[in-house]
Amino acid sequence: MQFTPQRIDAAFYDRLRQHYTESEIVELGAFIGFNVGYHTFFGTLDFYPMFSPAGELLSQEDSRLIYGDTPGSLLRPEVQAALAARSDRAADTDAAG
Amino acid sequence: MTPVTAIEPLPETEAHQRGLASRIESFAVLGDDTATFVRILARAPAYAEAIWDAMAEALFEGNVDHTLKEIIRIQLANLAGDPYFSALRSRRAIEEGLSEERIQAALGDYRDDPQFSDPEKWALDYAYQMYRTPESVDAEFYERGKELWSEGQIMELGGLIAVHYGMQVFMSTVQHR
Numbered sequence: 001m002q003f004t005p006q007r008i009d010a011a012f013y014d015r016l017r018q019h020y021t022e023s024e025i026v027e028l029g030a031f032i033g034f035n036v037g038y039h040t041f042f043g044t045l046d047f048y049p050m051f052s053p054a055g056e057l058l059s060q061e062d063s064r065l066i067y068g069d070t071p072g073s074l075l076r077p078e079v080q081a082a083l084a085a086r087s088d089r090a091a092d093t094d095a096a097g
Numbered sequence: 098m099t100p101v102t103a104i105e106p107l108p109e110t111e112a113h114q115r116g117l118a119s120r121i122e123s124f125a126v127l128g129d130d131t132a133t134f135v136r137i138l139a140r141a142p143a144y145a146e147a148i149w150d151a152m153a154e155a156l157f158e159g160n161v162d163h164t165l166k167e168i169i170r171i172q173l174a175n176l177a178g179d180p181y182f183s184a185l186r187s188r189r190a191i192e193e194g195l196s197e198e199r200i201q202a203a204l205g206d207y208r209d210d211p212q213f214s215d216p217e218k219w220a221l222d223y224a225y226q227m228y229r230t231p232e233s234v235d236a237e238f239y240e241r242g243k244e245l246w247s248e249g250q251i252m253e254l255g256g257l258i259a260v261h262y263g264m265q266v267f268m269s270t271v272q273h274r
Contacts, residue, residue, distance in 0.1 A: 001266055005178065008270035013103035026104060027141040029267045030148055037263025040227060041255045044234035 001029075002036045052083065062086065100181050102271045106136035115142040120149050126157075127185045134181070134264075137271060152264060155257040157189065161250050164195040165217055168203045169224045169254070170261050175204055176228055177265035181272055216245040223251075224258045 001008060016025050048063035053074050058066065066082040073079075106112075109131070112121060117139050124132040138145035156166050167190035174182035187195070199212065207213050207221050219242055226233050242251050 001270060005266050005270050010103050010273055013271075022104060023140040025140075026138060027144060029104075029270065030138060030141065030144045030264070033263040033265075033267030034148065034260070035263070036266055037259040037261070040231050040262075041259035044227065044231055044239075045255075046236065 001032050002040075052086070054083075100133065101273045102133070102137060103273060104137050104140065104271050106131075106133050107139040109136065112136050112139040112145075115139055115145075117142060117145055120145060123153060124149065126153075126188050128188055129185055134268060137268075148260075148264060151260050155253070155260050156187070159250075159253045160247075161220075161253050161257075163187070164190045164193050165220060166254075166257055167195055168200055169220060169257065171200055172203055172221060172224055173228075173258060173262045174265045176225065177262055177269050179265040179269040179272070181268050182261075182265045219245050220254055223254055224262075227255075227258050228262055 013025065020028065048058075048060055048067050050058060050063070052058055052063075052066060066079060066086065068078060107115070109121065112118075112132075112135065117135060120135050121132040124135045135145055135149055138148060156170060157163060167187040170187075171183060174185075186197075186200075202210050202212060203221060208218055213221070223234065223238075223242065226238070239251070246254070
């Protein structure tokens with residue numbers, strides 16, 4: 001829907017009907033359209049999640065370090081390395097305090 | 098206007114039974130008394146309520162002129178390749194003086210058209226670039242926008258663009274080509 005909406009034609013919908021009801025197709029289509037619209041908008045605003053994967057409150061700077069500039073898996077090495085570095089800093093702060 | 102669609106709109110009586118009478122009535126302000134869009138979404142009635150309410154709020158409320166928002170809505174429908182929403186016209190915008198000539202001018206080379214102010218040109222750029230070259234909607238672009246609009250107005254424009262484009266892309270897939 002985002003990149004090749006012209007490929008979603010009558011045959012595509014007929015195939016969907018083999019797996020989903022009309023109500024479910026509308027639900028999926030509206031959900032996808034809504035997310036195509038909003039996530040592109042959000043992407044231009046250059047903001048990051050307020051929380052780490054573990055649920056800690058983050059500054060935008062720390063969040064950018066953890067999540068990176070491009071969307072991707074939270075399991076990728078650079079994300080795990082940023083999370084580990086953050087844990088180490090927190091441990092050092094606790095030890096110093 | 099009743100386009101041939103891959104998802105059959107629910108009959109109006111059935112959409113009413115699903116609690117959508119007021120949404121069907123309010124949708125007529127866009128010039129489609131049959132509310133095809135709402136009756137398609139009526140197959141998931143909670144979505145029909147929430148999504149049309151959000152679209153209407155973005156288009157008719159707030160602190161940005163409605164006629165400019167209507168121009169942007171039509172510009173986006175063209176970008177999305179959606180003949181249904183492209184053909185609709187806000188009756189309120191027409192009452193407020195929006196002409197077809199001005200709409201067509203906005204769909205053309207508005208950047209060199211003196212009938213559009215700098216804030217209007219920025220808003221039209223915002224909508225055009227959002228889904229054509231989103232990487233160009235960067236910090237510098239927003240800084241320029243802040244010279245022309247308040248931050249609240251920019252978020253109002255962004256929300257309008259996002260919700261209307263998203264639903265227009267969905268509608269573009271539903272219509273038979």
